[in-house]
Structure formats: C-alpha cells, structure tokens
Amino acid sequence: MGMPLLNRERTMPNVLDALLNLDFPKKDLRLLFVDGFSTDRSMKILDEFREKNLGEYRDVMIVQLAGNIEKAENYCINSVESDEYLWILDSDVYPTPNALNLLSGMATDFDMAALYYTHDRAKDPPPRTGIGPCRSVRMGCCLLSPKMIKVNGAFNEKLGEAPIDAEYCLRAEVNGLKIGFDADHVQLHDVRERVAKWYFPIRETIVRRGHKGWWLREKVFTRRWLMDLALFISLLLMSVSLLFGLPVLAYFIFQAIRKRRVADAFGLTINALIIPVASIIGYIELRLKGAGTVDTLQKKYSSKRDAED
Helix, strand or coil, rough: CCCEEEECCHHHHHHHHHCCCCCCCCHHHHHEEECCCCCCHHHHHHHHHHHHHHCCCCCEEEEEEECCCHHHHHHHHHCCCCCEEEEECCCCCCCCCCCCHHHHHHHHCCCEEEEEECCCCCCCHHHHHHHECCCCCCCCEEECCCHHHHHHHHCCCCCCCCCHHHHHHHHHCCCCCCEEEEECCCCCCCCCCCCCCCHHHHHHHHHHCCCCCCHCCCHHHHHHHHHHHHHHHHHCCCCCCCHHHHHHHHHHHHHHHHCCCCCHHHHHHHHHHHHHHHHHHHHHHHHHHHCCHHHHHHHHHHHHHHHCC
C-alpha cells in the first residue's frame, strides 16, 4: 500500500484504524507512508503506529519526501517490486474491512480496480449496481496491477495534483488497459474543505476534453461554462456601469442561500469568475505543448512501441 500525506493529523487515526480492521492477511501487506514534511502530529501518529504494529505486517515504512503529491505517488510506484500490486490509498479515505478483498477480486478482470468515484458521472456513468468497466476513476482507493505499472508507468508530475488521475486513466485507455469500478462499495472520502478549489474543475476538464472532443460537446459543462463566462463579462463591464455587477452579486447571494455559508459562496463565486480565463489559457497551453490529448498520446506511445519492437 502506498499513501502520500501532508498534515493529516485529523484523518490519520481513522485511516490507520481502518487499515487494522481489514479482512486481509496483514503479513502480505507492505505499508508505505510518504509524508511531505508535515508540520502537525501526523509523523508522531505514524511513528506510534509503526512501533506498535510493525510485527503484524510484512513491513511498515515511513518516508519524508519534499515535493508535491504527484512526486509522492511516483515514489510509491517506484517502490513496488516487479510482481507486486500497488494499493493506492488517500490519507482521507477510510477503507471498509472488505475493501482490499474487493479490489483483489476485481484485479482478475481489470488492470486497475477502483472503489472510488468517477471524474464525471454524467459523461462517464458507472453501472447502476455492481462492477463494470469505466473510462476514468479517481484513484483515492485503487489497486494497480503489475501490468498497469509496467505499461502505464508513473504519473505525469508536470500537470499538478488535480488532473493526474484523469491523465493516468487517459493514458491507460490509449495503452489498451482495462479500468474497473465497483459502484456498490464506494469508499468514504472525508472532505471538509471550507471553499472549493477553483483549479480542480479547470485542470480536470482540460485533460478530460482530450476524450473524443469532450471539451465543448459536453452539454453539462458547456452550459456551466457559458454561465461562468457571462458572469465574467458582467464583471468586466462594471467599469462602464456598476449595474453590470448585479448578476455577480445575485450569483453570490444564490450560492450563500444554497450553501448556507458565506465562505463557500465566496469560493464558488471566485471559481465561476476565474474558470473562463483559466480554461482558455490552459486549453491554449495544452494545445501548444501537445500534452493530454488523445492524438498526442497515441503518437507518443505508438512511437515508443515501435522503438521497443
């Protein structure tokens, strides 16, 4: 198991208790915690866990690594032996006792098995019940097979935290690898963010648009993007008349009533105003760099296979 973490004092006790309660042979598990130099009690909690339970597991390793979550994820991937599976678990996901058994069972049919949620249920819906193939998953609780690790390799550290899962799944699709999702046993994700992270939908959408023209043909996103664009234009026109700021104020009030939190409403309003500009800039940047598109990935990995052959 590989787990990147940073300042997870609040969630780590529950995550570690969940690991102890797994219905899976502990002697078959190597636990690797990659800490990004936490400033809270996260390391103390992990040290106490290791000292108390080291004999229960095949190994319990704690590493401190400077850098972002992508670098920590890749450290976990590079630490896996050639015949080992890698269970990636986020430090704010509480696995159920049967989680690893479920993932292991799915691994017979899929190169990546996930008990998390998809990036876009409207565009890429999982099966109503049971296990089924999925184009893209969030990798907060997933099992990577040796084949997945060998063929797909490491995460793209240049993209940043938000879209690395989507890009990894995109690359898996290009490489002909199978991703499975269990819609009946989605794991608990402990999220208590005060405001929305504006960069998350932006960067994720930029990568997802590489799937067969998804960028502007996705109706749900297009409608939201046009609304955000209208708000941004209203903000610009405030230099002409303050009346143009009324739509922005109305949107803020609507979100405040819906969310019942001023901080959440402020975050969503800022999110709506930034998305159009950041999306256009990001789209142009990706087009210039050729990163994240299906055509580019197909050419890249076709050339790689030809070179290997």
